[in-house]
Amino acid sequence: MKLTCVVSVLCLLKYQNVFGSEPICSRFDYEEKLLKKLVEMDATMSRMQDRLTELEDNVAACKCGVQGVAFYAYLSANVCPGVHQILVFDVLVTNVGKAYNAHDGAFVVPVNGTYAFAVSLFSQGKKYVGVEIVVNGDVKGEVFADSQEINDVHSSSASVVVDVNVGDHVYVRRGADSTCGILSQASRGRTYFSGWLLKY
Template sequence: MDNEYADEGTDIRNNVKDIAKRQKRFQTSTNVAFYVYLSHHPQYNKHETLVFDVEETDTGDNYNANDGIFDVPVTGTYVFTVTVGSLHNGFVTAEIIVNGQVKGTAFANSEHIHDDHSASGTIVVHANAGDHVFVRKGATSDNYPIISDNAYIRTAFCGWLLF
């Protein structure tokens, strides 16, 4: 009798572990979202990756605050958005890069207006698990810093799994 119950206990523990693994996989596949932003006015060179230093939301811990890259955890259709700010008398382009290809841009131009401006760009794209998505300063940018810490403009990057 004791051996029979011992086997049932092992089966129950294995079933609980399997259920936990399935739940984690389900959560990973349906709960993918991040929102990060810059807390200061960084100076970036053209084609340099923007490294957003504030992680407001990162449900799957897939955004790397050390290198600025979002690692796609699950194959699917994603929405990515970038907002970028330019200082007065300047202009800046931010490019959304998916696996080395420019998929979207945002161009903020206040060169002739003498005011701070922002612009946003949004893409909907199919991405495979393991793909890399990031934002870089575009070639169509001047040498002014990117603005991000005033009351009206926040340079930010976000994304989420649509389906």
């Protein structure tokens, strides 16, 4: 009934002189066109609602799944690793997200994003040491500390910012151009590895 009234009003507005010689609006013709438009609008609204629900679900999943990712660990003692041996930073101070493994030295990326990784390295006296920050076998950064000329402790540090994906392995290993005398002592300095999520 309401639809018929609307169509009638539209017809009257379009054809002011319904009793004259101008053609009279067909009620059924306009009802058909109006219904077609309503069906199209309903289908469009349904698609938009489905897309909105999908986006809301994605946002909720991101917010619930990522509470923050950060870790900081250091070597408990001096070490003498072999060439390209992974350093295991066995004293774990911070591990938000539980992505760093203090048993094998690897940080396994829990969520896609941009991360910062930092390494601080100390060399024993009369030694020169170098390590690499590695992602899935690709070297992303290097650190070198040289105490070869004197019997003293030297330190160096480096940081990198990289885009990584879920499941990528990030770790620190001894470089090829290096002796094995890495120092980590409470009284002289700790060799450490840290990382944190910047943006996902």
